Amino acid sequence: MKHYLQFADLGADEYNYLFSRAAIIKGKFKSYEKYHPLADRTLAMIFEKASTRTRVSFEAGMYQMGGSVVHLTTGDSQLGRAEPIEDSARVISRMTDLVMIRTFGQDKIARFAEFSRVPVINGLTNEFHPCQIMADIFTYIEHRGSITGKTVAWVGDGNNMANTWLQAADLLGFTVHVSTPGGYEVDEKLAFGGKPHRPGCYKVFANPMDACRDADLVTTDVWTSMGYEAENEARRKAFADWCVDAEMMAVAKPDALFMHCLPAHRGEEVMADVIDGPQSVVWDEAENRMHVQKALMEYLLLGRIA
Ligand code: CP
Ligand code: NVA
Numbered sequence: 001m002k003h004y005l006q007f008a009d010l011g012a013d014e015y016n017y018l019f020s021r022a023a024i025i026k027g028k029f030k031s032y033e034k035y036h037p038l039a040d041r042t043l044a045m046i047f048e049k050a051s052t053r054t055r056v057s058f059e060a061g062m063y064q065m066g067g068s069v070v071h072l073t074t075g076d077s078q079l080g081r082a083e084p085i086e087d088s089a090r091v092i093s094r095m096t097d098l099v100m101i102r103t104f105g106q107d108k109i110a111r112f113a114e115f116s117r118v119p120v121i122n123g124l125t126n127e128f129h130p131c132q133i134m135a136d137i138f139t140y141i142e143h144r145g146s147i148t149g150k151t152v153a154w155v156g157d158g159n160n161m162a163n164t165w166l167q168a169a170d171l172l173g174f175t176v177h178v179s180t181p182g183g184y185e186v187d188e189k190l191a192f193g194g195k196p197h198r199p200g201c202y203k204v205f206a207n208p209m210d211a212c213r214d215a216d217l218v219t220t221d222v223w224t225s226m227g228y229e230a231e232n233e234a235r236r237k238a239f240a241d242w243c244v245d246a247e248m249m250a251v252a253k254p255d256a257l258f259m260h261c262l263p264a265h266r267g268e269e270v271m272a273d274v275i276d277g278p279q280s281v282v283w284d285e286a287e288n289r290m291h292v293q294k295a296l297m298e299y300l301l302l303g304r305i306a
Contacts, residue, residue, distance in 0.1 A: 002300055003113045003120045005106070007130040007167040008193075015172060017304060019138050022288070022295040029064060029291065036066025037298055037305075043067060044096040045123070048074045048103040049226045053262060054123045054131070057290035058100050065294055070096060089115035098297060104227055119300040121293075126160060126227055127190060132261045133164040134296070135288040137172065139281055140217055142288075143257055148173040153215035153252065155179050155208045156242045156269050157235075158186035161221045161261055166191040169201040176202040179211035181238040208242050215252040219259040220244045220269045236268075245271045249279060257281050 003009060010018070028035045043062045045055065055071070062069045072092075074080035079088055085108060092099060093116040101109050102123040113120040122130050140147050151174065154162050158180045166186060169176045178186055185204070188197075205211040212218050223239040224232045249258065258270075258280040266272040275282060298305065 001119055003116075004130060004296060004300065005109055005113055005120065005122045006128045006193075007133055007164050008171060008195075009130075012171055012173075014299075015134070015137075018134065018292065018295045018299060019141055021298065021305065022138050022292045023142075025294045025298070026288075026291040035064070037302060038062065038097075039066035041065075041067040041097040041301060042070060042095070043297065044070045044072065044092050044099045046072045046077075046079065046092075046099065046101045046103070047123075048079070048101075049124065051102055051123070053286055053289055054100075054102060057293055058123065061290045061294040062297065065298065067097075085111050086115040088112070090117075093117040098301060121296065121300070124160060124226075126225070128164045128167075129160045129261065130164055130167075131289060131293055131296070132161065133168050134292045136219070136259050136261070136285055137168060138292050139259065139285045139288045140257065142284065143281055144216065144255070147216075150174045150216040151177060151214060153177045153179070153208075153212045153218045153248075154220070155211060155218065155244050155248065156220040156239065157223060157225065158184050159221060159225050161219075162186045163191040165219075166197075166202050170197040173198075175200065177205055177211035177215060178202055179205040179208040179242065181242060183238065184235075208244075209248060209251055212244075212248040213251045215256055217257045217259060218244055218249060218252050221261055222263070222265060223269055239269070243267075243269055243271060244274050246273055246277075249274055249277075259285050262286055 045058055059069050089112040097118050100121045100123045104126050106125045106127040137147055154165055154176055165176045223235045258274055260282050264275055
C-alpha cells in the first residue's frame, strides 16, 4: 500500500506514468465518456483548513470515477474535539478505501497514515502541497512539453508550495530559482527531510528579477498561508518587492508561463495584468488538479492500468 504524503513519495517513472494517465483520463472527461473504475469505492476527505479547489476537484473527480465521498471538517466531527488522530485513522480507514487530508503539521498526516488501513493523500499541509505541484507540472507539459532541464522561478514565500517545487526539481531534473524576502527562506532540511538531493536542483536569489531571468515558468503564491494569519501585517511589509509584475515576466523567456495555485490576491503577490494576461495558465492549472488527482486515486487503488 502506498501513501502520497509528499512529492518525493513517488519516483520519476511513476510521475511519467501518472502524467500520461491524467491526459487519458482528461480526454475521457472532455468527451463525456463514462469511466467508473472506482465504482463502490469511497474517499474520505478531511479538511482542517478551508478549500475550494481541493474539495471540488477530489469530490467531482471521485464521483466521475464512479465512487463516492465523505466530507469531514474539524468543526463537524470528533476531530475537533481531541479524539486521538490514531483512533480517527483506525476508524475512518475501516469504512473507506482512500483518505485525503488537509491539515496543519505534516506530522499529523504522517501519524494518520501510520494507523490507516488505506492509502492517505496529502491535500495540503504547512510543509507540502504535492497534488498542486503534480497539477502544475502536468499543466506545464500540456503547454510546453517536458519540464526536464527547464527553469522555474519561485517568487515569494518559502512555504509549502516552494518546498514541494524543490522536491519536484530534485526528482524530475529541472531547476528552481527561489527568491524570498529575508526571514522567509526555504528550509532545505525541511524540504528534503535531511536526505541527499541533486546539487543545483535549486538556486537562491536575493533579487526576484534575477530569479525570473530566462525562466521558463514564473510562479508565486499568497504572502500569508493558512495558519499564519497572525503574521499578516509583518508579511505585507516584508513581501512588498515580491510581487510578480510585467517587468519580472519581461526578463523571463518570451514564451514563459505564469502559474499560481490560487486563491490569488491581485496587487499583492501578482499584478492583475500578469495573472489575467496571455502568459497565465492559472485556469488550466486549477482544472488539472482534478485530472491528475483522478490518475493518482486510480493508481493508489488499482495500480497501473495496462
Ligand atoms: N490551490 C488550492 O489548493 O486551492 P484550495 O485552497 O481552494 O483548495
Ligand atoms: N500556501 C497556501 C496555498 C493555498 C492553496 C496556503 O497554504 O494557504
